[in-house]
Amino acid sequence: MQRLIEAEPAPLGLDPARTAFLIIDMQRDFLEPGGFGESLGNDVSRLAAAVGPCRAVLDAARAAGLLVLHTREGHRPDLSDAPPAKLERGEPAARIGAPGPMGRILIRGEAGHDIIPALAPLPGEPVIDKPGKGAFYQTDLDLMLRNRGVDTLLVAGVTTEVCVHTTVREANDRGFRCVVLADCCASYFPEFHAAGLAMIKAQGGIFGWVSHSAAAVAALGA
Ligand code: TIU
Secondary structure, three states: OOEEEOOEOOOEEEOHHHEEEEEEOOEHHHHOOOOHHHHOOOOHHHHHHHHHHHHHHHHHHHHOOOEEEEEEEOEOOOOOOOOHHHHOOOOHHHOOOOEEEOEEOOEOOOHHHOEOHHHOOOOOOOEEEEOOOOOOOOOOHHHHHHHOOOOEEEEEEEOHHHHHHHHHHHHHHOOOEEEEEEEEEEOOOHHHHHHHHHHHHHHHHOOOEEEOHHHHHHHHHO
């Protein structure tokens, strides 16, 4: 059954059977002190506002039977999937792979790499481990979405202008309609969050739509 979600630049029709909720990198490494985000010099408390709205949409998406997918940015313990150009940035003691209070920074299997407990995946919900900022790069996300007949993505996560933006740009070029839920995303830089959302919906929705959690919950519950 077709639903309508309030969005900018215009409302968008969506079929729950062809819509997925994609939650990007809501990991301890980005949201909690002692992880990758803080190692880059960021105030990680700025991301907390996205958790509640994200949880509300997650509950609605599960109730509506949407495909829910979670992504995590991170690397193999031997760093063989991490480009040198990514590894060599930052203070040596705080680089990817360095030890921290939540284990080695941005490494798969470490505590910091986990999704935060409030948004923990349920058994059966795909978790996509990605080595880059975009969720399509070197992953099987595209295959999973096409196998399920998905054409529309509701997108949440962090950070707005980095992994959310990169993923939405990748998805748009692959033919997916992306609705970015503004209050379910966050950035260490409020001005980048605002500009990132503005860029998506400008020019008639040049690479997507922007909406918010209440509109998504309303559309999914209708
Ligand atoms: N640093 C920053 O803003 N973001 C990232 O490094 N990765 C994601 O956005 N997930």
